[in-house]
Amino acid sequence: MQLQKTDKARAELQGGSRTLGQRERALLILADGKTTVHAVDHLFNGQAQVLAHRLIEAGYLVGIDLQRPIAPRAAPLAAVPQPAPEPATPTASAADRFEGKRSLATTRMFLFDICERMFVRRAPEQAEAFREALRNAKDRDSMLAAARDMIAAVETIAGHERADSISERIAMLLPSED
Numbered sequence: 640m641q642l643q644k645t646d647k648a649r650a651e652l653q654g655g656s657r658t659l660g661q662r663e664r665a666l667l668i669l670a671d672g673k674t675t676v677h678a679v680d681h682l683f684n685g686q687a688q689v690l691a692h693r694l695i696e697a698g699y700l701v702g703i704d705l706q707r708p709i710a711p712r713a714a715p716l717a718a719v720p721q722p723a724p725e726p727a728t729p730t731a732s733a734a735d736r737f738e739g740k741r742s743l744a745t746t747r748m749f750l751f752d753i754c755e756r757m758f759v760r761r762a763p764e765q766a767e768a769f770r771e772a773l774r775n776a777k778d779r780d781s782m783l784a785a786a787r788d789m790i791a792a793v794e795t796i797a798g799h800e801r802a803d804s805i806s807e808r809i810a811m812l813l814p815s816e817d
Contacts, residue, residue: 640675640676640691640702640703641672641673641674641675641676641702641703642666642669642670642671642672642674642675642676642691642700642701642702642703643670643671643672643700643701643702643703644667644670644671644672644699644700644701645698645699645700645701647697647698647699648667648670648694648699648700651664651667651699652664652667652668652803652807657799659699661791661794662683662686662690663690663693663694663699664803664806665682665683665787665806666679666683666687666690666691666694666700667694667699667700668806668807668809668810669682669810670700671810671815672703673815674815674816676688676691676702678816681780682780682783741811741812741813741814741815742812742814743776743777743778743779743782743813743814745812746782746786746809746812746813747773747776747782749808749809749812750769750773750782750785750786750789750809751770751773753789753793753805754766754769754770754773754789757792757793757796757797758792761796762792765792769785769788769789769792772784772785772788773785779813779814779816782813783813786806786809789805790802790805790806790809793805
């Protein structure tokens, strides 16, 4: 089953409101419409299925079952009344748009940059530990583990809004799991 965020999930991930725990928010960030529950289960100690169902029931996620055929539409698209489109409101700055290639190298460089900006002066020992973890991260899973540790530390020193924005950027940079 693939996971897709709902508008409620996007609102939860925006700054200002925080009703879910860190594990639930992490699953929301990973839900990109392509990621399956099975692919991320090991990141949640085998509990991704339980978390996903809880978030689906609460309206944060939609599960797309790949084994079930899509039912044909009852009416043609033109016959279904569509709501008027809402005016576009710019919510992201030009710096937030990312249209480059997803790669571990790009993710690693982003995390090194965050390490230098946030930890070198405040906690040099912690910065060195993060650098070492990033140097040793050779695959997606080890990169995610290093990123999770760094995000937890960022949340401690800079708050959950900053940690959430870094998590969202990491989700944009990491290559999809194929």
